Amino acid sequence: MQGVPPADIIQLMPTVWTEPFWQATAEHRLVLPRCTECGEYRFPPTPFCGSCSAQTVEWIEHDGRGTIYSFTVIRHAVIPDVRDALPFVAAVVELPGTGGCRLVGNVVGVRPEEVRIGHDVAIDWYDVREGETVPVFRLR
Amino acid sequence: MTELTMRGKTAIVGVGATPYTKRGESLPQLPMELAAKALLAACADAGLSVHDVDGFALYSMGFDTSLFAQWLGIDVRFTGMLTGGGGGAAGSVGLAAAAIVSGQADCVASIMTLQQAASRFGASYAPRGKPGATYSAPPSPEGSFIQPSGLMGPGQMFAVLAQRHMHLYGTRREDFAEVAISTRNNAIRRPTALMQHELTLDAYFDARMIADPLCLFDFCLECDGAVAVITMSAERARDCRQRPVYIAASANGGAGRWGQAITWFGMPDEYFASSGHRPVAADAYRMAGIGPADVDVALLYDHFTPMVIMQLEDYGFAPIGEGGRFVADGNIRWPSGSLPVNTHGGNLSEAYIIGMTHVKEAVEQLRGTAINQVDGAEVALVTGGPASIPVSNLILHS
Ligand SMILES: [Zn+2]
Numbered sequence: 001m002q003g004v005p006p007a008d009i010i011q012l013m014p015t016v017w018t019e020p021f022w023q024a025t026a027e028h029r030l031v032l033p034r035c036t037e038c039g040e041y042r043f044p045p046t047p048f049c050g051s052c053s054a055q056t057v058e059w060i061e062h063d064g065r066g067t068i069y070s071f072t073v074i075r076h077a078v079i080p081d082v083r084d085a086l087p088f089v090a091a092v093v094e095l096p097g098t099g100g101c102r103l104v105g106n107v108v109g110v111r112p113e114e115v116r117i118g119h120d121v122a123i124d125w126y127d128v129r130e131g132e133t134v135p136v137f138r139l140r
Numbered sequence: 141m142t143e144l145t146m147r148g149k150t151a152i153v154g155v156g157a158t159p160y161t162k163r164g165e166s167l168p169q170l171p172m173e174l175a176a177k178a179l180l181a182a183c184a185d186a187g188l189s190v191h192d193v194d195g196f197a198l199y200s201m202g203f204d205t206s207l208f209a210q211w212l213g214i215d216v217r218f219t220g221m222l223t224g225g226g227g228g229a230a231g232s233v234g235l236a237a238a239a240i241v242s243g244q245a246d247c248v249a250s251i252m253t254l255q256q257a258a259s260r261f262g263a264s265y266a267p268r269g270k271p272g273a274t275y276s277a278p279p280s281p282e283g284s285f286i287q288p289s290g291l292m293g294p295g296q297m298f299a300v301l302a303q304r305h306m307h308l309y310g311t312r313r314e315d316f317a318e319v320a321i322s323t324r325n326n327a328i329r330r331p332t333a334l335m336q337h338e339l340t341l342d343a344y345f346d347a348r349m350i351a352d353p354l355c356l357f358d359f360c361l362e363c364d365g366a367v368a369v370i371t372m373s374a375e376r377a378r379d380c381r382q383r384p385v386y387i388a389a390s391a392n393g394g395a396g397r398w399g400q401a402i403t404w405f406g407m408p409d410e411y412f413a414s415s416g417h418r419p420v421a422a423d424a425y426r427m428a429g430i431g432p433a434d435v436d437v438a439l440l441y442d443h444f445t446p447m448v449i450m451q452l453e454d455y456g457f458a459p460i461g462e463g464g465r466f467v468a469d470g471n472i473r474w475p476s477g478s479l480p481v482n483t484h485g486g487n488l489s490e491a492y493i494i495g496m497t498h499v500k501e502a503v504e505q506l507r508g509t510a511i512n513q514v515d516g517a518e519v520a521l522v523t524g525g526p527a528s529i530p531v532s533n534l535i536l537h538s
Binding site for chain 2: 004005009010011012013014015017018022043044050069070071072073074075076078079080081082085088090091092100101102103104105106112117118126128134
């Protein structure tokens with residue numbers, strides 16, 4: 001895939017609280033945890049609700065359509081392993097209907113110069129290795 | 141009810157530093173050896189023996205005070221540290237004051253030593269074990285939601301905040317340039333500064349982009365050195381060699397949902413494009429009993445130029461969103477501006493010792509001995525780095 005850092009630098013570390021998210025991404029589905037007590041989404045998934053301190057969540061499917069909240073174009077290789085991938089776009093994407101949940105991922109399939117805050121994007125999937133997939137975005 | 145406050149009860153009595161060098165050039169000295177040299181210099185400045193020191197108040201993971209005390213023969217009554225990273229710079233002096241006011245120690249040193257020979261902060265969040273990722277934090281559950289995007293350096297992450305600020309308020313790269321250029325102008329008058337060449341607007345715009353909208357000159361330096369600051373009670377400070385610089389206030393912390401800030405990006409929209417300092421600014425002004433109009437000189441932690449602009453807003457020098465215009469109007473220039481900022485050349489152009497040079501400069505301004513002296517400076521604001529919790533500050537007066 002173009003516009004993403006190389007797969008072998010990506011290190012996922014699921015916990016009991018985040019594992020349902022990563023299991024879903026491996027199946028190319030987006031699910032988000034919502035507090036069963038007060039209904040607030042929380043992201044990334046955490047053991048407690050920031051509003052009511054409850055622990056239990058239900059996992060809600062989301063269609064992965066969102067808008068670019070902010071972004072940067074990475075043009076300098078902080079480590080040599082990313083040099084061949086430059087330049088690429090890292091964006092914060094806000095998901096409507098979630099009370100402001102934001103995902104962070106690359107915007108692919110676009111020249112970096114064309115990316116703007118407010119652009120509508122749709123989720124796509126970057127399979128980094130067997131059983132591990134991370135979200136990326138395309139303009140829509 | 142009696143007001144519980146540290147206001148005016150302590151003072152900075154001594155400051156000291158090693159020479160600042162480009163990263164790696166302080167070798168073969170040890171990082172803690174640099175710390176000791178800075179402390180000895182601060183003691184000499186104050187007219188104290190190093191054996192008068194009885195406490196340490198550190199930040200950003202500090203160093204091993206047990207070995208340090210063993211080296212220098214310091215009997216320790218207090219050794220504490222603010223959690224987090226560079227956000228705690230100014231607040232470490234507040235921690236020293238807290239130790240003294242509470243009677244736990246009499247003479248407390250706040251010290252930062254830095255040697256970026258192998259450990260480069262620019263790769264703080266790079267995947268551990270890869271070439272170039274010698275300093276990075278181990279993988280974390282939270283990092284899994286950020287790191288796959290290739291964000292691995294603080295500058296790339298703050299660029300995301302800067303981009304949002306530009307979008308919301310019309311802040312321009314020219315405004316970031318003004319922070320870099322005004323700071324450089326201050327630096328080139330100082331022999332201690334690593335950057336000695338004038339920076340022009342053309343040179344700024346010709347520089348390579350690192351992470352849009354930030355270019356090379358929006359980033360602070362990578363260097364080596366150490367700075368020490370000694371705090372004592374106001375009463376005992378009056379017996380020291382230098383004129384005391386009193387601690388009016390210090391606050392550290394931050395809003396819960398500021399949290400990890402650039403390593404989660406979930407901060408509320410209201411203050412996403414901010415420095416995270418608004419709560420601690422309010423606390424410090426309340427404690428000091430002053431407001432932004434009373435500040436004569438501001439030493440604002442400048443790891444990245446846009447974060448100076450956001451701090452100017454969060455400390456009330458400019459309305460929210462107007463920080464770019466505030467700097468463009470020349471307000472932060474020395475000596476002509478309404479609020480000279482980083483008269484020492486800052487992290488951007490003098491040296492990056494994780495913000496402790498800012499405390500040293502504030503002390504020199506209030507003693508009246510600064511190289512780029514603000515006429516009649518009586519009140520100085522010092523801030524720690526916009527960062528995850530804690531961010532911090534220090535208000536000093538002569
Ligand atoms: Zn809840």
